[in-house]
Amino acid sequence: MASKERAGAGSVDEPTDQLALRRANLSRTLRHIRTNGPRSRAAIAAATGLHKATVSSLVDELLSRRLVREIGTEHSGSAGRPGRGIALSPDVGAVGIEINVDYLAVHGSDLTGRTVIEKRVSFDAKGRDVERCLDDLTQAAQRTLAELVRRGVTPVGLTVAVPGLVDVARGVVVLAPNLGWRDVPVATRLAHGLDPDLWIGVDNDANLAALAEYTWGVAAGTDDLVYLTGEVGVGGGVIVNGRLLRGADGFSGEVGHLPLDPGGDLCGCGRVGCWETKVGLAELVRRATPDVAYGLEQGPIPDPEERVAEVLRRLGRGDKAVATAVAEVGRWLGHGGAILVNLFNPRVIVLGGYFAELADHLIPSAQANLARMAVASTAARCHFVASHLGFTAAARGGAGVVVERMIEDPTAVSLAPAPSSSLAVAR
Numbered sequence: 001m002a003s004k005e006r007a008g009a010g011s012v013d014e015p016t017d018q019l020a021l022r023r024a025n026l027s028r029t030l031r032h033i034r035t036n037g038p039r040s041r042a043a044i045a046a047a048t049g050l051h052k053a054t055v056s057s058l059v060d061e062l063l064s065r066r067l068v069r070e071i072g073t074e075h076s077g078s079a080g081r082p083g084r085g086i087a088l089s090p091d092v093g094a095v096g097i098e099i100n101v102d103y104l105a106v107h108g109s110d111l112t113g114r115t116v117i118e119k120r121v122s123f124d125a126k127g128r129d130v131e132r133c134l135d136d137l138t139q140a141a142q143r144t145l146a147e148l149v150r151r152g153v154t155p156v157g158l159t160v161a162v163p164g165l166v167d168v169a170r171g172v173v174v175l176a177p178n179l180g181w182r183d184v185p186v187a188t189r190l191a192h193g194l195d196p197d198l199w200i201g202v203d204n205d206a207n208l209a210a211l212a213e214y215t216w217g218v219a220a221g222t223d224d225l226v227y228l229t230g231e232v233g234v235g236g237g238v239i240v241n242g243r244l245l246r247g248a249d250g251f252s253g254e255v256g257h258l259p260l261d262p263g264g265d266l267c268g269c270g271r272v273g274c275w276e277t278k279v280g281l282a283e284l285v286r287r288a289t290p291d292v293a294y295g296l297e298q299g300p301i302p303d304p305e306e307r308v309a310e311v312l313r314r315l316g317r318g319d320k321a322v323a324t325a326v327a328e329v330g331r332w333l334g335h336g337g338a339i340l341v342n343l344f345n346p347r348v349i350v351l352g353g354y355f356a357e358l359a360d361h362l363i364p365s366a367q368a369n370l371a372r373m374a375v376a377s378t379a380a381r382c383h384f385v386a387s388h389l390g391f392t393a394a395a396r397g398g399a400g401v402v403v404e405r406m407i408e409d410p411t412a413v414s415l416a417p418a419p420s421s422s423l424a425v426a427r
């Protein structure tokens with residue numbers, strides 16, 4: 001009976017090391033349950049190599065932190081006696097909120113991954129200054145957190161997804177051209193209106209969506225994938241060898257500003273001929289349905305899905321001009337896709353946002369141009385696929401980041417005993 005407590009081998013007596021070890025073992029136990037589903041204490045011990053008594057103590061702490069719960073009996077293995085199953089708790093959860101040019105998307109889920117809240121509302125970032133946007137964002141966060149509490153889930157954190165460059169460590173949006181934001185301390189600003197115990201993160205929308213795709217999406221588990229978000233702007237999240245590529249400053253993935261056409265149109269970033277001026281939603285609408293293009297209307301910008309639905313309606317009616325416009329956007333999609341294939345050699349390029357809704361019409365010309373323009377002959381092995389996660393992929397990824405953080409360090413979570421007593425937002 002060699003030491004089963006492998007994680008404990010080599011540790012010394014210093015309290016900090018003991019705490020770090022305890023934290024690592026709590027994380028390991030929680031992660032094991034998330035990966036493998038409900039397990040008895042004995043089964044967890046057998047699989048992790050931790051001693052049974054250690055596992056019991058770890059599970060007790062996770063129970064007291066309300067991160068797991070006991071369910072019916074589970075067999076611990078072929079020879080083991082049945083024991084009480086330990087499952088992730090549906091009482092604790094997380095929120096993701098995406099702010100974009102013309103909508104806010106919110107997602108709230110519990111630790112088991114169950115979606116509790118998911119919705120998207122029209123929003124006009126262009127018509128509001130930064131302060132007003134942050135007020136609206138704070139109110140949306142308050143409403144979502146309160147709604148989660150009403151449904152019996154205590155939120156422990158929130159991530160805001162933003163279409164731009166984000167200093168993740170400081171929670172500051174460095175630059176979001178389409179929102180007109182520069183150096184906006186989103187996390188600090190939001191913290192003023194929310195429960196001080198709530199963890200608040202800020203991250204790039206496409207990075208978060210890429211994480212959501214990698215975890216729950218149509219190409220889940222594909223270790224080399226690129227996610228493209230098609231909104232008014234175009235962003236990218238790049239997963240290489242199963243990890244999100246962030247770059248030296250965390251600013252990688254700004255694929256919407258790949259300079260593709262030196263003689264092209266002015267981009268929101270101030271440069272000319274960026275990829276998003278060729279394939280962004282505003283450009284699609286301008287080409288396909290110029291009578292309802294961005295900037296023409298009085299009043300608030302209508303829902304982006306309505307714009308896409310109008311394009312689909314006209315395609316359905318056999319409108320040749322619209323079909324030509326969509327195919328042209330598809331060709332530019334393949335053009336930029338070829339650059340990504342040359343750089344990252346992904347197995348799939350997942351199309352999110354409006355790209356997903358028009359995927360059947362965009363992918364044929366995109367795929368053909370990708371095959372023509374990518375250098376490697378195996379480029380054909382990289383396929384465009386449509387995301388199934390819809391407009392809330394980034395928000396969902398944001399909630400996922402909170403859950404991942406909680407699993408990484410279960411002791412970072414401080415929960416009041418009663419589900420709603422710790423929340424200042426539940427008005």
Ligand SMILES: [Zn+2]
Nearest residue numbers: 257267269274
């Ligand atoms: Zn640009």
